Structures are given as structure tokens and as C-alpha cells.
Amino acid sequence: MAVGHVPFPAMPALDGVRLGTTRAGIGKAGRRDLVVIELPDTASVAGVFTRNAFCAAPVQVAREHLAACRRQGQAPRYWLINTGNANAGTGAQGLDDARESCRALAAEAGLPAHRVLPFSTGVIGEALPMEALLAGITPAFAARSGQSEAWEQAAAGILTTDTQLKGASVEVPLGDRRVTLNGIAKGSGMIRPDMATMLGFVVTDAAVAPALLERLLRQAVDRSFNCITVDSDTSTNDACLLAATGQGAEIATDDEIRAFADGLEQVLVALAQAIIRDGEGATKFVTLDVVGAASRREALDVAFTVAHSPLVKTALYASDANWGRILAAVGRAPVADFDVERVTIDLDEVRLVEGGGRAPGYTEAAGSAVMAREEIGIRIDLGRGDSDARVWTSDLSHEYVSINADYRS
Numbered sequence: 001m002a003v004g005h006v007p008f009p010a011m012p013a014l015d016g017v018r019l020g021t022t023r024a025g026i027g028k029a030g031r032r033d034l035v036v037i038e039l040p041d042t043a044s045v046a047g048v049f050t051r052n053a054f055c056a057a058p059v060q061v062a063r064e065h066l067a068a069c070r071r072q073g074q075a076p077r078y079w080l081i082n083t084g085n086a087n088a089g090t091g092a093q094g095l096d097d098a099r100e101s102c103r104a105l106a107a108e109a110g111l112p113a114h115r116v117l118p119f120s121t122g123v124i125g126e127a128l129p130m131e132a133l134l135a136g137i138t139p140a141f142a143a144r145s146g147q148s149e150a151w152e153q154a155a156a157g158i159l160t161t162d163t164q165l166k167g168a169s170v171e172v173p174l175g176d177r178r179v180t181l182n183g184i185a186k187g188s189g190m191i192r193p194d195m196a197t198m199l200g201f202v203v204t205d206a207a208v209a210p211a212l213l214e215r216l217l218r219q220a221v222d223r224s225f226n227c228i229t230v231d232s233d234t235s236t237n238d239a240c241l242l243a244a245t246g247q248g249a250e251i252a253t254d255d256e257i258r259a260f261a262d263g264l265e266q267v268l269v270a271l272a273q274a275i276i277r278d279g280e281g282a283t284k285f286v287t288l289d290v291v292g293a294a295s296r297r298e299a300l301d302v303a304f305t306v307a308h309s310p311l312v313k314t315a316l317y318a319s320d321a322n323w324g325r326i327l328a329a330v331g332r333a334p335v336a337d338f339d340v341e342r343v344t345i346d347l348d349e350v351r352l353v354e355g356g357g358r359a360p361g362y363t364e365a366a367g368s369a370v371m372a373r374e375e376i377g378i379r380i381d382l383g384r385g386d387s388d389a390r391v392w393t394s395d396l397s398h399e400y401v402s403i404n405a406d407y408r409s
Contacts, residue, residue, distance in 0.1 A: 002278045003285040008165045011151035015247040016040025020143035021157040024136025027084015032157035032174040034136040037079040039145040042246035050238035057094030057117040068114040081119040088236035089125040097128045108141045147249045153182040162188045168270035172263035177249040178208040185271040187409045189280035191230035200240040205248035217242045224268035230279040232308040279400030291388040292381040299389035305333040313396035321353040321367030342383030
């Protein structure tokens with residue numbers, strides 16, 4: 001179940017970038033579950049990772065290897081991704097397995113192991129099936145291709161409970177030149193990233209200095225993946241990686257940086273929204289705008305308080321115009337000196353709340369008509385300042401409970 005169908009885009013080839021997948025049998029039999037992404041030696045790489053204290057072994061190893069590359073003035077050459085098993089909550093054995101995976105792929109490529117970054121997603125608390133994973137590395141490596149279908153196969157190879165592939169591609173004009181950004185992601189449940197998404201991988205042919213690439217990635221993540229929630233759960237495995245191959249135009253001037261930053265945000269927002277549309281059991285795509293806040297942090301706090309409310313989310317699922325649930329969630333947000341008389345709440349074009357209570361012109365019929373839509377906007381004006389924030393979320397359905405009750409079955 002997903003809200004709307006977003007077709008997988010055609011992905012332009014990027015010089016020096018190749019992707020290979022295989023069916024290794026790590027998770028469900030017969031599906032693509034192991035992906036290799038190859039980058040050229042000229043690339044620079046930036047990454048953001050989960051803040052969960054029980055971060056998975058591959059997250060720890062990816063951080064270690066990324067730091068080792070930077071100390072030696074290098075960049076990672078390969079990303080190795082498996083689905084079907086998160087390799088999280090697996091202790092010392094999990095770290096050994098993540099490192100062994102990197103060594104195996106590095107041996108195929110004739111490189112030191114620190115130039116491989118590992119990523120995993122799937123069930124937490126179970127050891128990686130190393131025999132299957134290691135056996136899959138050679139065919140995944142041999143299958144590398146730079147063509148558009150390789151991006152689509154890789155997008156399929158990183159999914160867990162997702163029902164749709166998630167990809168985005170943008171061309172950024174830079175005067176008489178242009179650069180391309182291609183991105184894929186996975187995520188459907190356990191989505192409240194607090195840094196990135198479940199897994200996201202973006203590659204551009206631009207030449208971008210490492211420090212600038214890191215700054216631009218963090219800025220774009222804060223406006224995209226950090227603004228989505230399905231169920232308020234932050235994964236142990238979240239990671240978002242951005243590679244600039246250096247094969248295309250250099251990003252250096254202020255105008256070029258702004259244009260590139262806009263393109264990067266477009267890609268990440270498209271991927272983030274695709275995750276919400278494909279939220280486990282989702283039947284509604286909800287855009288929450290909070291304006292008139294004293295700070296962006298305050299606006300985000302209000303937006304996420306509403307987005308995380310089980311009562312609001314179940315009302316959305318039922319198409320029930322129970323606007324009191326939205327009002328109550330706004331009122332319990334961590335905002336000091338709240339003046340409810342100044343707050344207005346709108347459901348798309350329908351005013352719900354003003355002056356501390358129900359808006360005089362509100363009717364149940366008007367509210368119900370909006371709640372019956374698949375795509376709904378909620379706008380909250382706090383009347384306190386000039387800051388704002390936008391968050392995307394989904395409803396909470398019977399299917400969400402069923403999917404997660406049966407996840408390991």
C-alpha cells in the first residue's frame with residue numbers, strides 16, 4: 001500500500017560510477033539483496049549516520065573507514081549494501097562480520113579494506129549469514145554497470161518492507177555547463193531519522209571539496225530526511241551518503257554553490273517524500289507546515305508533536321475530522337509561554353481553529369471533505385515570530401500493525 005505511484009526515473013550515466021546487484025539469499029529467497037556501488041578514485045564522499053546509541057556494526061565500521069580515508073587523503077571507492085539483515089545488536093561478532101565483508105569486496109577490487117563502506121538493513125539482533133553474503137560479493141561485483149537499469153536494480157536491492165522503488169535525478173544548470181545528481185533510498189517503517197533516512201545514496205558528477213560537500217549534505221538532510229516521520233522510531237542503521245565524482249564541473253563560486261545546494265535538496269526531498277508515500281500501511285500523505293514560530297526548533301517541535309500523535313494519525317486514517325486531536329497535540333508541544341488566542345490551524349483550505357477554539361465558519365462537512373483526501377495539508381500559525389518548518393508524515397493504519405506484527409514471520 002502506498003499513497004500515489006511515483007515512477008522510478010531514468011538515471012543518466014555518471015562517468016566512473018557502476019552499480020552491481022545479486023540475489024545472495026541473505027533475506028527473502030529470490031530477491032535482490034546485495035548491492036555494490038563503485039566510485040572513481042577522484043571522488044569525495046560525505047556521510048551522516050544514525051544517532052541511535054545502539055548503532056549497527058556497519059555504521060560503526062563505515063565511520064571508521066571514512067575517517068581512515070580522510071586521514072590518508074583518499075575517498076572510499078565502494079559502498080557495499082545488504083538487505084535482509086541489519087547486523088545491529090550483534091556485538092563484537094557483528095563488527096568482525098562487517099569488516100570481513102569489506103575485506104572480501106576490497107580483495108575483488110585490489111584495494112585496502114578501509115576504502116569500502118558497509119551498510120545493512122533488515123532484522124535487528126541476528127548474525128549476518130556470512131556464507132551467503134560473501135558468496136554474493138563476486139557476482140555483485142561482476143554485474144557492475146553504469147546504465148540506468150543498474151540504478152533501478154540497486155534501488156530494488158536495498159528494500160525491506162518497501163512496496164515501491166525510490167529514486168530521484170536532477171540536472172543542475174551552471175551557466176553553459178551542468179551537473180547531474182542521482183539518488184536512491186529505502187525506508188518504509190522505523191522512520192524518524194534524526195539525521196538521515198533508513199538508507200540513502202546520492203552521487204553527482206560535480207567536483208566538490210570534501211568540507212563543502214559535508215556542509216551541503218548536512219544542510220540538505222536537515223530540510224529533507226530530518227523532516228519526515230512515519231512512526232517516530234529512529235533506526236539503528238540510518239545512513240545517508242553523498243559522493244561527488246569530480247568528473248564534471250567544479251562547484252566553487254557562491255552562485256554555483258547555491259545552485260548545487262538547491263539541486264541536492266530537490267533530490268533528498270523527493271526521496272524523503274517517497275519514503276512517506278510508502279510508509280508501512282500508509283493511506284495518507286500529510287504535509288505539516290508550522291509558521292509564525294519564535295525559532296525553527298520551536299516550529300519543528302510543534303510539527304513533530306502533531307505528526308507523532310497516534311490520535312491524530314488514526315483520525316487521518318479514518319478520514320475523521322476530529323480537529324480537537326490536532327488542537328490538543330499543538331497545545332502539548334514543548335513551547336514556552338504559549339498564547340492559544342494567537343494560534344490558527346487550517347486543514348488545507350478549511351480554517352479549524354482561531355481565537356482559542358473552533359473557527360466560527362467551520363463545518364464538519366468541510367473538514368470531513370478534506371480528511372477524505374489522500375494528500376492533506378495541515379497549517380499551524382503560532383503567531384509568535386517569523387520562523388517556520390515543514391514536516392511530512394503519514395497516517396497510522398491497521399496494516400501498519402499487521403506489517404510489524406508479522407515482520408519476522
